[in-house]
Amino acid sequence: MSPAEQRVVRFFQGNREQTLIESALSLAEKVGTSDATVIRAVKSLGFSGMEEMRRSLADEMRSNPSPFNRLERTLDDVGDDLISALDTTIDIHQKALERLRRDITPENFEDAVQYIIAAKRVYIFGIGPSSAMANYFSIQLKRFGIEATSVTQTGILLADQLLHLRQGDLMMIFAYGRIYPELATILDQSAKRGVISLLFSDTLGTKLRDQVDLTLSVQRGRTDMLSMHTTTLGLIEALLVGVAKSQPEKAMASLKALNKLRTNLVGKRMDLPVSTNI
Known part of the structure; x- marks a missing residue:
């Protein structure tokens, strides 16, 4: 590894959040080198490219901080100035939305819309804070004439909500961080019953890519700070507009x-x- 590549790697290690969200060119400008050197440094670390390295880094960072640690880091970044809470949060949202535009390809967006309008019924799974997203998405789809149901129960109560899954249905899944029992059951039942599955996630895309039909990468702000859901909501509303545009009548x-x-x-x-x- 050349001295320039070593500088890049040291920058990665000390600036993990920026490494996750910024382009190779932007990182190169910060280090004082070329984007080609950044790509060579990434490959020297054993990754095929920036996206694979980012997924690995996000997995590592997501698995470490607890909610307490993330809030503590968020408050540290905000500092003593209360108005900084507004500025810091908006800045995080802006960067996450810019990343969303890069991550969601036109082909993936069109596929997601087509899955929704072609489905006999749409199920939307989300637990914890994601349950609010699932409920909102379900309500809005029903207003557009789509038969949709939110799936937000945990434990044995989830069984009732999965009982009538059938071939031709679509299961949209909001899941982050780890594969918990409810998620594993959703994936298993979707596969066994011939249900199309669409995953919204920041870190599980690589692990679950062979178990779902489509993954939409959605970052929840900075991985070491309080989880934020603007990008998820933004993608939901973009899909709603896409559905309405596809069948306006x-x-x-x-x-x-x-x-x-x-x-x-x-x-x-x-x-x-x-x-x-x-």
Whole structure:
């Protein structure tokens, strides 16, 4: 390994968060070398390229810090100035959204939309904070005329929610960090019942790529800081727009039916916005 490559590796070691989110060119500028040298340093470490190294680094970092440690690091970064909490958080979200744009290819996005509109029924699995994302996604899909159900139970209660999985259904999975029993059961039952599976994750894509049909890489902010969900929500809403764009008549008809039901319930018009320009 050349001296320049050694400098790059030392930078990786001391700046893991930047290594995760920045391009080879950006890292090269910080080290004072070329992007080609950065790529050579990555390959000298035994990785095929930047993405493989980032996945490995993210796995390592995600497996180490506890929620306490992540919050402690977040507060350390914020410092004593309260307004810094706003600035720091927005900065993290901006960088994560920029990473999302790079990570989600047009082909993957189109495949995800097609899986949703082609499915007989859509199941959305998420537990803990991800259960709120699953519930929101389910509600919005139903408003667009998609038969959708959130799967948010744990333990033996999960069995009831998986009982009627059938071939032709789609299982969308929000999972991060580790493969826990509920996730393993979801994957197993989806495979056995011929259910298409779509994984949203920051670190499990490599481990589960042979067990799911499609993985969408979604970072939850900085891996050593408090987990944040702006990118997940952003991707969900992009998919919702994609679904509506793909079948606008169905989406608008469903929203009109919802408006009519609301009017019947309250005795006056309670319109959701319905655009002819979806």
